[in-house]
Amino acid sequence: METITSRTNSLCTHIRKLASSASYRRKQGEFLCDSPKLVEEALLWQGGLRTLVFTEGVSLPPVREGTRLVRVPEDVMASISPAQTPQGMLAVCAMVPQTLPEKLTGKRYVVLDGVQDPGNVGTILRTADAFSADGLLLVNGCADLYNPKTLRATMGAAFRCPVWTCGVEKLGDLLKESGLPLYGAALRNDTADAREVDLSRCAIAIGSEGRGLSQTVLDLCDQTVLIPMRAHCESLNAAAAATVLLWEMARND
Numbered sequence: 001m002e003t004i005t006s007r008t009n010s011l012c013t014h015i016r017k018l019a020s021s022a023s024y025r026r027k028q029g030e031f032l033c034d035s036p037k038l039v040e041e042a043l044l045w046q047g048g049l050r051t052l053v054f055t056e057g058v059s060l061p062p063v064r065e066g067t068r069l070v071r072v073p074e075d076v077m078a079s080i081s082p083a084q085t086p087q088g089m090l091a092v093c094a095m096v097p098q099t100l101p102e103k104l105t106g107k108r109y110v111v112l113d114g115v116q117d118p119g120n121v122g123t124i125l126r127t128a129d130a131f132s133a134d135g136l137l138l139v140n141g142c143a144d145l146y147n148p149k150t151l152r153a154t155m156g157a158a159f160r161c162p163v164w165t166c167g168v169e170k171l172g173d174l175l176k177e178s179g180l181p182l183y184g185a186a187l188r189n190d191t192a193d194a195r196e197v198d199l200s201r202c203a204i205a206i207g208s209e210g211r212g213l214s215q216t217v218l219d220l221c222d223q224t225v226l227i228p229m230r231a232h233c234e235s236l237n238a239a240a241a242a243t244v245l246l247w248e249m250a251r252n253d
Contacts (some may be wrong), residue, residue, distance in 0.1 A: 001069045001070075001071060002068075002069070002070050002071070003071045003229040004070055004071075004072050004076065004136070004151075005072070005073060005074055005076065006076070007075075007079045007080075011024070011051070011070065011203045012072075012076065012079065012080050014028075014092075015032065015053070015090070015092065015112075016079075018031060018032050018092065018198060019032055019034075019081075019148050020078075020082075022144040022146070022147065023248070024097070025050060025144070025146050026095075029094060029095045030050065030092050030093065030095060031092075031093055031095055031146035031151070032082065032090055032091070032092060032093070032146075032148055033049075033090060033091045033093055033151065033153075034055050034081055034082055034083050034086070034087075034127045034148050034151075034152065035089065035090070035091040035152065036058070036061075036087055036088070036089045036090075037060060037155065038091075038117075038151060038152065038156060038157065039052070039089055039090070039091045040092050040156075041153050041155075041159050042091065042159055043061055043062075043063070044156075044159075045052070045159035045160050046051060046093070046159040047070055047095055048093045048094050048095075048096060049063060049067055049092075049094075049247065050067065050068065050091075050092050050093060050094055051068040051069075051091065051092040052067055052068070052069050052070070052089070052090075052091050053065070053068060053070045053072055053077070053080070053089070053090050053091070054069075054070070054071060054072070054088060054089045054090075055071070055072060055073065055074050055077050055086075055088040055089075056071065056073075056114050057088070058075075058089050058102065059068065059194055060089075063097070063174070067251040068119075068230070068238070073088075074088075076127075077087060077090075077248070078127065079248035082128065082148040082149075083148070085151070086168050088120050091189075095146065096209075098162055098163060098164050098169030100164045100166050100170070100174065101164075101174075102174075103174070103178050103179065104134070104135070104180055104203075105134075105172040105174070105178070106133075106134025106135065106176060106183070107134060107200065107201045107245070107253070108131070108132065108133040108134055108136060108199075108201070108202070108203075108249045108250070108253075109133060109134055109135050109136070109180065109202075109203040109204070110124060110128050110133055110135075110136050110137070110203065110204055110205075110206065110242060110246065111136075111139065111182065111204065111205040111206070111217070112137070112138050112139070112142045112205075112206055112238070113123065113139055113142075113207045113208070113213050113217045114139070114140040114141055114142060114204055114207060114208045114212055114214060115138075115142045115143065115206065115207070115238050116141065116142060116143050116212070117143060117208075117209075117210050117238070118144070118149035118150040118154075118210060119149055119150075119153045119239075120143075120159075120237065120238045120239045121138075121142055121143040121145070121150050121170075122137070122149065122150040122151065122152065122153025122154040122157075122244040123153045123169065123239040123242075124155045124206070124238065124243075125137045125153075125157045125158060125161055125163065126154050126157040126244070127194070127242060127243045127246055128161055129154075129157035129160050129161040130157075130246075131246040131247060131250040132250060133161065133249070134162070134242050135161065135162040135163065135164065136161060136162070136163045136164070137158050137163075137164050137165075137166060137171060137203070138163065138164070138165045138166075139165075139166060139167065139168050139171055140168065140216070140217070141174050141216055141218065143163075144167050145158060145163050147167075148181040156193065159223075163236035166183065168214075168216045168217060169195045170222070171216075171217075171220065172215070172220045173229075175203060179225070180181075180201065180203050181201075181202045181203070181222040182203045182204075182205055182219055182222055182224075183197060183199065183202055183204050183205070183221060183222065183223050183224065183225050183226045184204075184205040184207075184217065184218055184221035184225070185205065185206050185212075185213070185214050185225060185226070185227070185241050185245060186205075186207065186209065186212055186213045186218060186221075187203065187222045187226060188221075188224040189223060190219070190223050191223075191224040191225065191226050192225055192226070193222075193225070193226060193228055194225040194226060194227055194244070194245060194248050195201065197203070197225050197230070198225065198252060199245070199248050199252045200249070200252040200253055204225075204245045204249065205217050205220075205221060206238050206241055206245075207237070207238070208238060209237050209238055210233075210249065225245070227241060227245070228243050244250055
């Protein structure tokens with residue numbers, strides 16, 4: 001165990017860069033878990049914990065031999081934690097790359113199209129995990145899975161539910177090879193009430209709140225679906241829409 005008291009220590013600089021830069025995270029192959037809950041989930045489901053940083057009085061979880069343990073004062077923790085209210089523990093973990101499979105063998109998938117809000121992406125992944133979805137596919141510049149805000153919103157689901165990033169063309173090839181229909185949450189001439197569509201084995205595409213689904217993803221959709229709601233309500237936000245449709249997918253099972 002070591003103690004660091006300087007905010008300018010190289011480890012502190014490294015942690016701040018991991019918190020703020022997706023390109024730096026990819027280059028280093030590392031990301032942050034910035035709470036005891038995320039550290040616990042990472043240890044339980046993924047491993048790969050390289051460095052554990054904590055403040056005095058925090059109970060440490062069991063870690064593998066060779067894990068770097070670093071104690072810091074509260075002011076240093078406040079300077080390196082991306083959380084507004086640090087919880088006294090964060091960890092540097094190794095990324096575990098998710099290779100896009102040649103075929104999707106599960107029953108329920110969610111495609112996020114340009115959903116850039118980290119909280120929404122994380123919440124949708126948490127919901128997908130809760131309703132036993134088989135994976136999440138990100139296209140057209142969604143928020144980074146390893147953004148601290150995204151990870152925090154997943155509440156550990158990022159370590160349990162597969163997430164892949166790919167291009168739209170590759171998505172189309174993968175869905176075709178897998179025999180999975182794609183239903184888009186959008187309005188089109190073929191739009192049907194989501195309650196009346198067989199969602200027992202499919203992928204559902206959710207777009208950003210600002211522009212909805214992109215034309216490139218709409219072109220892949222076998223059909224579009226809507227969530228019935230009061231006429232004066234235009235739409236739900238991405239996370240709420242995903243929750244309703246994931247419930248319908250699970251109910252159709």
